[in-house]
Amino acid sequence: AQTVTQSQPEMSVQEAETVTLSCTYDTSENNYYLFWYKQPPSRQMILVIRQEAYKQQNATENRFSVNFQKAAKSFSLKISDSQLGDTAMYFCASHNYNNNDMRFGAGTRLTVKP
C-alpha cells in the first residue's frame, strides 16, 4: 500500500507572500500521479494541480507550482502571491494508475493573513 505524509499540520503566510507546503510519499508502483487538493470551509474538495510521475518537468498552474523530486519521493506545493481565498486545508494525494488506489496525506491547514 502507498502512504502519503504531510508533516506540517498548520501554516500561515502573509497576503502576497510565497509559501511552500511539503509532502512525501511512498509507493512501489512505477505509474502513478500526484495531486494537491484544496478543501475550503465549504468542504468541497477542489483539484489544485496534478503531476504525472513519468514527467520530469514540474507542473505549474498559474500561482501554483510543484517541486517534484522523484528519487526523494517528495512533492511540495508552492503558492506564489498568496491570496485570502487560498485559506483552506491542502491535501497531497498519490494515485496509482494500475489499480486506481488513491491515498491522501493528513493535510496542512493554510491561513493567509491580510
Add this chain to the structure above:
Amino acid sequence: GAGVSQSPSNKVTEKGKDVELRCDPISGHTALYWYRQSLGQGLEFLIYFQGNSAPDKSGLPSDRFSAERTGGSVSTLTIQRTQQEDSAVYLCASSFRGLNTEAFFGQGTRLTVV
C-alpha cells in the same frame, strides 16, 4: 448526474443505531472511494472499489463498518451500532482510470452520533 452525489448531507443518530450513507458517483467512473474526516482533521481512507475487483477494505476501522457497490455504480456505507467516535464527515469520491485522471468528490455526509 454532473457530479458525485452523497446523501444525506447531514445525519444525526442515536448511539447504537445503524446508519446508511449513500454515494452516487459520476457515471462511467470505475473507481469509488470512501474517506472519513473528523472535525478539522485529515482524510482517513476507509475503502475503495475498482471495477469488478474485490474492494480494498483495509481502512475500515472495525467490523461495524461495511460497504457495498451495486452494479458498479451506487455505493452504500453502513455503520452498525454507531458510537460517538463515529461522528465525522464521510466523503465519497470517484474517478476514471486513465491518463490525467483525478478524483471528484461529493459534498460529504456529516454524521453526528448523540
